[in-house]
Amino acid sequence: xxxPPNHPRRESLLxxxxxxxxxxxxxxxxxxxxxxxxxxxxxYLIGESTQPFALKAIEAAVAALLLAKHPVISxxxxxxxxxxxxxxxxxxxxxxxxxxxxxxxxxxxxxxxxKWLREHGADEVLGVGEDASxxxxxxxxxxxxxxxRGILVADVVLVPLEDGDRTEALRKMGKIVIxxxxxxxxxxxxxxxxxxxxxxxxxxxxxVAKAREMKKCSRSSLEExxxxxxxxxxxxxxxxxxxxxxxxxxxxxxxLS
Amino acid sequence: xxxPPNHPRRESLLxxxxxxxxxxxxxxxxxxxxxxxxxxxxxYLIGESTQPFALKAIEAAVAALLLAKHPVISxxxxxxxxxxxxxxxxxxxxxxxxxxxxxxxxxxxxxxxxKWLREHGADEVLGVGEDASxxxxxxxxxxxxxxxRGILVADVVLVPLEDGDRTEALRKMGKIVIxxxxxxxxxxxxxxxxxxxxxxxxxxxxxVAKAREMKKCSRSSLEExxxxxxxxxxxxxxxxxxxxxxxxxxxxxxxLS
Numbered sequence: 001x002x003x004p005p006n007h008p009r010r011e012s013l014l015x016x017x018x019x020x021x022x023x024x025x026x027x028x029x030x031x032x033x034x035x036x037x038x039x040x041x042x043x044y045l046i047g048e049s050t051q052p053f054a055l056k057a058i059e060a061a062v063a064a065l066l067l068a069k070h071p072v073i074s075x076x077x078x079x080x081x082x083x084x085x086x087x088x089x090x091x092x093x094x095x096x097x098x099x100x101x102x103x104x105x106x107x108x109x110x111x112x113x114x115k116w117l118r119e120h121g122a123d124e125v126l127g128v129g130e131d132a133s134x135x136x137x138x139x140x141x142x143x144x145x146x147x148x149r150g151i152l153v154a155d156v157v158l159v160p161l162e163d164g165d166r167t168e169a170l171r172k173m174g175k176i177v178i179x180x181x182x183x184x185x186x187x188x189x190x191x192x193x194x195x196x197x198x199x200x201x202x203x204x205x206x207x208v209a210k211a212r213e214m215k216k217c218s219r220s221s222l223e224e225x226x227x228x229x230x231x232x233x234x235x236x237x238x239x240x241x242x243x244x245x246x247x248x249x250x251x252x253x254x255x256l257s
Numbered sequence: 258x259x260x261p262p263n264h265p266r267r268e269s270l271l272x273x274x275x276x277x278x279x280x281x282x283x284x285x286x287x288x289x290x291x292x293x294x295x296x297x298x299x300x301y302l303i304g305e306s307t308q309p310f311a312l313k314a315i316e317a318a319v320a321a322l323l324l325a326k327h328p329v330i331s332x333x334x335x336x337x338x339x340x341x342x343x344x345x346x347x348x349x350x351x352x353x354x355x356x357x358x359x360x361x362x363x364x365x366x367x368x369x370x371x372k373w374l375r376e377h378g379a380d381e382v383l384g385v386g387e388d389a390s391x392x393x394x395x396x397x398x399x400x401x402x403x404x405x406r407g408i409l410v411a412d413v414v415l416v417p418l419e420d421g422d423r424t425e426a427l428r429k430m431g432k433i434v435i436x437x438x439x440x441x442x443x444x445x446x447x448x449x450x451x452x453x454x455x456x457x458x459x460x461x462x463x464x465v466a467k468a469r470e471m472k473k474c475s476r477s478s479l480e481e482x483x484x485x486x487x488x489x490x491x492x493x494x495x496x497x498x499x500x501x502x503x504x505x506x507x508x509x510x511x512x513l514s
Contacts, residue, residue, distance in 0.1 A: 009444070023287050024287075030280065030290055033287055035294060037290070037291040037296070037298065038294045038297060038298040039294075040291070040294070040295040042298065044440060044442055044443075045442075183298075247500055250500060253489055254447050256425070256444070256447045
């Protein structure tokens, strides 16, 4: 679909098209489309741009990934559809494994996602078929199946667009969980160790850039970034940002003439 | 899909099922599922019930429809999937024409929607095939194609679930545009003459009931309702309502341990 360059919602419509393409390609399920719409809602409230609270979380997230022994990036259908190349780049920069993990798991979809990621430069994609032979406790969905070389042994897991159950389960296993979630009130956002309240199409490229910059830092300075990071404060800032925006807007002229 | 009667999100899940059914029936496109997800999120923020600001807009909308010379209800895939019978009833009560108008237009989908509306009691459905022979200016999508007996000559157009471009184009043509949109920040909401910030599954039945009641009113009392209506104030009230709800939600400790 052609969208005029000056269309005010061009960016959002293009992202939507990427997701619909992923749907047609068998990467994304209908539930993923609806979940994307929910994200669009919060992106509206945030103002569709990366805010300081997200930048703080991105910095801490990159520090955690660089410090990790076994960092893993967990990829679902929407993530694969939206930022395949950026996920591969980030994995390379922080030396992380990539693992497919799906709520609505089918062998075809796992393989379609793994193939798509390899087409975007991934050397290895864990969690496909027999490789997802380990299980993590307390999860009822097919998300409990993980790779014994990936999420099972990971100390830091990046879970873009995750559900709350799984975030909690991973935390209970003692892992550092980094979430990317536009809704600061979601269970995922609230249960994660580090929550990046931002759109993944903006956040992941920023993480790649930050990783390139921060991998020159000493371990102790990375550790200090992590020590000073306060996720509760970041979530509160995100909410305050939304509240302030709504307040300003509710006091201004809204109708367009 | 069976949903337990006491499920806290039962109503919302049932609506979603109706949309997914419309998707399987060829009425709804994948982009429509995304748009619905965004609506669900705003409905959650609004509290999933019709608020006073929506009731005010509904009253003004019905007054405008009853006063119109050529009222038209524009129907897209999501609207057809969610409230087919109610749209037909409303058209009957206010003597409006029904016209199919799609962003992602295909002949099959136009016809599937028209058939679906006729199955729900519509006598005539405009905007299908050759009937959509007129064009309205300044629209790039297939939405610019309209019926010369419908939207082209309409003085009042009800556009449930509309996009901003089209709302603006219709306004520029001097028409009164009534939008139903859960997002008070959308361009549609801001560009419309009257914006009902509510879920169409609640708003359209309320409009039908209101039309039955108000069609007994004199023209001058309907005109007075319209004169006293302030869409900017309604949008501000909607935003303030969301703001207050978010504030309540945010006053607790956010991180889960």
